Amino acid sequence: MIAVGMRLLLLAIAGLMLPESADVAAPAPNYAQVYTIFIKGEPAGYESVTESVGQSGDLIINSTHDLLISDGLETKRMAFATQMVLAKGSLEPISYLYKYTTDDSGDYCQVTVKDSQVTRILSRGGRVSQVSIPFKPEMVILDFSVYHHYDYLVRKYDTRKGGRQLFLDFLPPIGDAIPVALTLQENASLELGKQKLPVRKFLVEFVGIRTATLIADHKGRLVRLTIPAQDLEVIRKDLLPEK
Numbered sequence: 001m002i003a004v005g006m007r008l009l010l011l012a013i014a015g016l017m018l019p020e021s022a023d024v025a026a027p028a029p030n031y032a033q034v035y036t037i038f039i040k041g042e043p044a045g046y047e048s049v050t051e052s053v054g055q056s057g058d059l060i061i062n063s064t065h066d067l068l069i070s071d072g073l074e075t076k077r078m079a080f081a082t083q084m085v086l087a088k089g090s091l092e093p094i095s096y097l098y099k100y101t102t103d104d105s106g107d108y109c110q111v112t113v114k115d116s117q118v119t120r121i122l123s124r125g126g127r128v129s130q131v132s133i134p135f136k137p138e139m140v141i142l143d144f145s146v147y148h149h150y151d152y153l154v155r156k157y158d159t160r161k162g163g164r165q166l167f168l169d170f171l172p173p174i175g176d177a178i179p180v181a182l183t184l185q186e187n188a189s190l191e192l193g194k195q196k197l198p199v200r201k202f203l204v205e206f207v208g209i210r211t212a213t214l215i216a217d218h219k220g221r222l223v224r225l226t227i228p229a230q231d232l233e234v235i236r237k238d239l240l241p242e243k
Contacts, residue, residue, distance in 0.1 A: 027052045029052045031051035032048075034238070035234050039231055041233075045065065045066050045067035045068055046065070047146070050062050056088065058085055062081070063146065064080075065081070065145070067145075077102055079102045080101055081099040082097060082146055083097040084097070091152050092137070093111070093141045096110075097110055098143070098172060109122050109173070111172050118133055118177075120132075120170075136168055139168040139169075140152060141170050142180065147222060147225055147234045148222060150216070150222045150225060153169075153182060154216045164182070166180070167182065169206065180204065182204055182214075183203040184200060186200075190224070199215050199217055200216055200218065201213065202214040210227065210230075
């Protein structure tokens with residue numbers, strides 16, 4: 001089970017880096033969160049995210065990540081940073097940047113949306129490839145190893161309509177989109193640590209690949225994510241019991 005999860009994680013985060021000139025300047029953050037990542041029930045790393053509003057009103061989201069991933073034979077450190085810009089109001093993706101920071105390999109990935117096309121440029125091992133596909137209104141960017149991206153998927157869900165709603169997830173490492181379905185299962189209260197939160201529980205289906213259980217607060221922010229196929233769980237750090 002963990003081997004399958006390893007392959008998915010490594011596919012999503014292996015060997016990507018962005019040039020510094022590609023970064024979008026961001027004002028002081030108006031939202032910040034830290035998540036603890038568990039693999040097989042043990043802490044394996046963290047994800048830290050900040051969200052700012054640019055002068056145009058677009059959202060600028062920056063994150064840093066640090067993980068220790070083991071395949072049973074060896075443990076590898078995976079450190080990376082991302083930046084995504086989402087359009088004001090619609091939350092449609094404008095750009096996504098991925099910076100691999102474990103070493104100085106110089107690889108990078110850049111995604112831009114322009115003129116009804118989504119384009120991914122990937123440089124890995126000195127080789128550069130580019131792919132473009134049509135952009136559709138239901139398209140999101142939800143990188144498999146970047147967990148705050150679920151925030152923006154949840155915010156596109158129409159709670160008044162309910163039921164199973166289908167979107168398209170553009171995967172930067174692959175350069176193509178896959179269907180992702182989101183289903184509201186229940187409204188509940190979640191006890192984590194000393195806090196009790198009103199939350200919504202969703203079933204997430206990456207069609208033909210895997211499923212996940214997503215718990216979000218009523219502002220659409222990720223609280224807990226469970227992916228059984230990876231033996232992986234992501235929990236908001238401030239809601240964990242104090243040791």
